[in-house]
Amino acid sequence: MTSPSPRTTVVAGGTAGLGLGIARARLAAGDQVTVLGRDPVRGRRFLDDATANGAEGRAAFVAADLGTLRGTRDAVLAVADRHDVVDALAMTAYAPPLSRRITADGLESGVAVYGFARKMLADGLADRLDASEHPVILSLSGVGVVHGTIDWDDPTLEHRWSTVRSTTQAGRVAELVGVAHADRRPHVAYILAHPGFTRTAFSGTPRALLPLVQLLGLIAGRSVDQSLSPLLPLIEVPPAEALSAYDRGRVIDTARFADLDEAHRVDAWLDEVALRTP
Numbered sequence: 391m392t393s394p395s396p397r398t399t400v401v402a403g404g405t406a407g408l409g410l411g412i413a414r415a416r417l418a419a420g421d422q423v424t425v426l427g428r429d430p431v432r433g434r435r436f437l438d439d440a441t442a443n444g445a446e447g448r449a450a451f452v453a454a455d456l457g458t459l460r461g462t463r464d465a466v467l468a469v470a471d472r473h474d475v476v477d478a479l480a481m482t483a484y485a486p487p488l489s490r491r492i493t494a495d496g497l498e499s500g501v502a503v504y505g506f507a508r509k510m511l512a513d514g515l516a517d518r519l520d521a522s523e524h525p526v527i528l529s530l531s532g533v534g535v536v537h538g539t540i541d542w543d544d545p546t547l548e549h550r551w552s553t554v555r556s557t558t559q560a561g562r563v564a565e566l567v568g569v570a571h572a573d574r575r576p577h578v579a580y581i582l583a584h585p586g587f588t589r590t591a592f593s594g595t596p597r598a599l600l601p602l603v604q605l606l607g608l609i610a611g612r613s614v615d616q617s618l619s620p621l622l623p624l625i626e627v628p629p630a631e632a633l634s635a636y637d638r639g640r641v642i643d644t645a646r647f648a649d650l651d652e653a654h655r656v657d658a659w660l661d662e663v664a665l666r667t668p
């Protein structure tokens with residue numbers, strides 16, 4: 391198969407870890423690449439690195455906090471301003487919360503970044519993705535491995551919050567956002583992927599715990615390059631299916647997690663949150 395011509399890739403959470411790995415790989419492939427993230431120092435480093443590798447002019451950083459609808463809307467506007475076409479949207483932004491926090495939109499902060507922002511980015515950039523011949527969305531999570539559930543009676547987890555509970559619920563929301571998107575917009579290839587335990591920036595990890603987590607990463611984790619090697623070809627040549635899922639490169643049967651009724655319930659819930667947020 392011949393390699394397609396350079397494309398435009400947007401990486402939400404592209405300033406560190408797996409997102410940065412995707413951004414660098416797509417720059418090396420000749421794409422226009424825009425990364426979103428909160429930290430201007432990480433953003434500057436990405437741009438300097440791009441310049442050092444001869445990709446100046448093809449790399450952009452948009453400072454964005456995807457933890458709120460306002461921040462995500464601003465990011466969508468900035469990306470749409472820069473690109474008429476978005477061929478690939480990679481969504482890797484996440485940092486496990488250390489305490490329970492409710493966002494300005496009334497969501498538990500884990501769900502806000504992991505689920506709500508992913509839906510709002512995909513929906514907000516729908517016309518840019520539709521302008522691509524082969525649009526693809528890649529959303530990284532624990533799909534197929536981490537079995538999260540949504541507490542519909544207490545979605546902000548007021549009564550039983552923990553970092554793990556927040557992350558597993560938010561990851562489940564992210565999965566179902568993908569399922570609903572594939573059902574509504576099947577002409578876009580939506581890929582859910584679990585990268586496996588990977589040595590990344592481990593954003594959100596408390597400073598005191600970081601050396602331990604990094605040590606665990608060295609002992610049991612994979613490198614960013616290893617984890618991305620089965621995923622990068624899927625960005626280059628997207629699958630024909632509206633929804634596909636991978637665990638460390640192995641195909642997962644989407645029937646294992648794709649509950650369409652619950653996916654549309656998530657979609658309607660997040661649409662309602664967006665509607666009531668000016």
Ligand SMILES: NC(=O)c1ccc[n+]([C@@H]2O[C@H](COP(=O)([O-])OP(=O)(O)OC[C@H]3O[C@@H](n4cnc5c(N)ncnc54)[C@H](OP(=O)(O)O)[C@@H]3O)[C@@H](O)[C@H]2O)c1
Nearest residue numbers: 403405406407408427428429456483484587588590591593
């Ligand atoms: N690493 C693993 O072992 C592993 C395993 C399973 C699944 N995953 C999934 O893979 C994805 C990437 O993880 P990673 O380990 O590569 O993470 P990472 O190295 O910690 O990087 C996280 C990225 O998300 C951005 N980010 C976090 N919160 C944000 C916010 N509110 N607004 C905008 N950007 C935000 C960070 O940038 P700023 O700091 O600049 O905002 C950074 O670019 C995540 O969805 C994670 O759940 C990872």
